[in-house]
Amino acid sequence: MKRKSYITLSLVLLLGAGSVLSGCSSKEAGATGEQVITVGTQNDYPPFAFADENNELTGYDVEVVKAVDEKLDGYTFEFTAVPWDSMFLALESNKIQAIADQVAKTPERQGKYLFTDESYFAAETVIAVKSGRKDIQTIKDLEGKKIGALAGDSYTLLLEEYNKKAAKPIDLKYSESGNPSEILQDVQNGRIDAYVNDPIMIDAVLEKNDLDVEIVGQPLVNDDMGIVLKKGEQGEELKALIDPILEELKQDGTLAELSKKWTGGEYIPE
Template sequence: MKRLSTLTLLITLTVLLIAACGAKKDNNNGGTQDPAASPTEDVSNLPGQAAWDAIKASGKLRIGTEGTYAPFTFHDESGKLTGFDVEIAEEIAKRLGLKAEFIETSWDSIIAGLDAERFDTIFNQVGITDERKEKYDFSDDYIVSKAVLIVAEDNTDIKTFADLKGKKSGQSLTSNLADIARENGAEIVTTDGFNQAIDLLASGRIDATVNDGLSFLDLKKQKPDLPLKIVDEAPDAAKNAALFRKGNEAMIEAVNGALAEIKSDGTYLKISEKYFGADVSK
């Protein structure tokens, strides 16, 4: 009986030892562990991750843009959509393994289109403002520009923004440029965008327009005889970026990563010099 009891004890100890070794082996090879004990932190669970995964699965990034705002987004002589913002967006989409799908719409309805989820983001010289940041999120800025006051070449009444009081200024209603005109007492004449404002100004139907300085310089390069001039310039440069609905941090982080990449490898500078002859990120 004593011999039998000893044998039973040895068998029991052997079974327990084998079980313990098996459990240890399982833990070392992907067995169930306490998540808190994991040595690597899960960083993929950002807000909007599911939405970003769905975009990646679709293979395309839907981008809202005007298509009528040279040199940022416009159609060339062949009818192809091109421009600084268009090329930047295409490069970013390519770095993310996606195809850029542009959806063209007028400026005054473009943000409403983002709200309605017609597109995933907007690349269209969108100025970063405190008012917009309350409802939307931005990527890192990728272009810096100044607002300028444009009038007819023979206009001697308007010399500064303050002279806009009581004058007709052609502006897109939802643009931050319209805010500058409004704050200086101008009577706002609604336009669809830069081109219409310039047409109205050149034909004498408005007195001025507050618009983007880079756009006007590009216009004068294309039409040097156009009888318009810049008489004043905003003291502070405005930063512009891609616009997103709130709650899309995963997508924004990916876009910022791609933007940083094209800046570091020289692609951004190449596009910038193509359209402006300088680095417009500073």
């Protein structure tokens, strides 16, 4: 088992950069004989991926990848913060080679990108509204109302798909900042009616910012999250190596332990 340190970056706008900056130089990585894989994740999506008080990326998704890396020879994973709306473009342009950012395995994404067969988190999708509001409990109750959205995430895709058949479309208000905490502040302040996302992230943001917002109704759907890789020979090789390690981490209790540490519960797929 290899030992290593992870040096994490502050936010890098990858698409505007000529090359990917990483926590150590390619020359240093080359001295280890291992190939560097740059993993993109957000810096504002607690408790899964966020920048801590030292501006280092941490959270459940980051620690899962680090646990995989500890068992994987021949490669070194380094992390860089990428805005959600740039994440897949960065992967397609090879500025990053993997994503660990609570990415649900939707059919559309699986057609474009390479996912690990093994999932590392079982997520729910819920509705958050201003505390005390009673008129919203289900996805149908969102029809005609203003709902915060992040372009391209699985929660927004769910609502966009619903709109194709809705009697009255949901009025999706796409966030320019791409920051879930700002969307939840808009819910509290009445600028939008609701937000649809993961309950664990929502609860973490509400607690941190002391927002007067609550989760209502029953979960809309359940999703399994996987590590996303760039299609191609390298991605296929990594997938073949990562899948058995994720299975091992599931069977030996590592994933459950990390899930309890970061989320308070064991949200591990069957």
